Amino acid sequence: VACLDCGVAHYRLTLAYDGTDFSGWQRQATRRTVQGELERALSRLSGGVAVSVAGAGRTDAGVHALGQVASFGLPRAWDADELLRALNGLLPSDVRVLDSRAVDPGFHARRSAVAKLYRYELDIGGVRLPTRRRVAAHVPWELTPGPVEELAARYVGRHDFAAVASTGSDVKTTVRHVLRSEARFEAGTLTYDVEADGFLRKMVRSLVGGLIEAGRGRRSADELMAILGRGERRDWPAPAPPEGLTLVLVRYGPAGT
């Protein structure tokens, strides 16, 4: 029996991972996933009882995290620091627990979240550097900063993001509130930070696809915002590749639930 809402003690973990060798966050029967590795380690610490974990963001294959949050109940209480050390002893080196704390049973990593911050790193021009190939995307073209910065700023606000949502998203609404959206160029790298009250599937990578299109001068910010306004998914540029994306942090309300 899964133990997400059962258990005598509830915990919240902050996790970092290198997503390169994972088939994403979400548990799959035959593939290596972050949720799968975490649940297996928690089950081992719980005498074999199945433990079911909720994650704040369902990161795709190849996407990294510096501040993913997971919540779950366990059949017995643990000292939070002891739980952190035990898990880091069992987990593979491409996923680490950075923080562990006991929480109220009402806390849920995804439902209690009020905002998430993602970062996308894109190396620009020249030859792709081997030491960066797992943690940054690369385009061989030059990008003009002005249009990229302008478009990033225009993403801010409450919009219907249907045009940048992956098909197959099972959501009630495609309206999201982007609280922060900033592109900066430094030393041949574009770093894009975007924070919103929630994200649709592949939304950040599609927003970055738009930034690249604007930076290459293939479409203006006006044209791209018009496509977004019409919700025409087929006209929007392809999503940028996963390796540039990192879930940086998840925000919760003052009460943490």
Added chain:
Amino acid sequence: VACLDCGVAHYRLTLAYDGTDFSGWQRQATRRTVQGELERALSRLSGGVAVSVAGAGRTDAGVHALGQVASFGLPRAWDADELLRALNGLLPSDVRVLDSRAVDPGFHARRSAVAKLYRYELDIGGVRLPTRRRVAAHVPWELTPGPVEELAARYVGRHDFAAVASTGSDVKTTVRHVLRSEARFEAGTLTYDVEADGFLRKMVRSLVGGLIEAGRGRRSADELMAILGRGERRDWPAPAPPEGLTLVLVRYGPAGT
């Protein structure tokens, strides 16, 4: 027949690599090395003729490069840009050619070098981040910046570095001239840059081992410089691990030979 000094045309390549999955630079019969991969690709471009390559620095297993330099002769002349593109088409993604140019037959990547710059990155304290584990070393302890910066500055100058040379180095002299040696702390990371007219085996990693010892307060800069002065290898701290080290650039004289 090897073709280092033969051939009608001579070239100099600048290479970047992620050293994690290589058994170092130097060719080995049964292991994957950077020199081995490069020579194999050059041989394929030369109709199967064996090509022997000289590298500026014999980086160890796990050590990276942003500016390794290789020189060699080929049995026929190539356009330098075409050679770059052909090699990047044949080489695995963890090694890339960044620059390619024709050179005088007298140019030799190692013998013509006048200085090399290495960088060491060390993440300090807390839990090791998975996305950094291939390209930075990690210590769980806090390090005090003052003694680290002081010791780094005192490495500058012409010294006998016998105490920090790996045993088995087959060199005429263990005296090297350190031209630059700077440690800086920023955002939980120690970045150490060291440039010298030459390096002994494991010298940079041993110098970093000394910096860590000073930063932990286990030995003072005075004590460590005294050990260096006496050349007592057994008293010097252990070398820091390879994954933090990167060969950043190799300098040549104005003539480039």
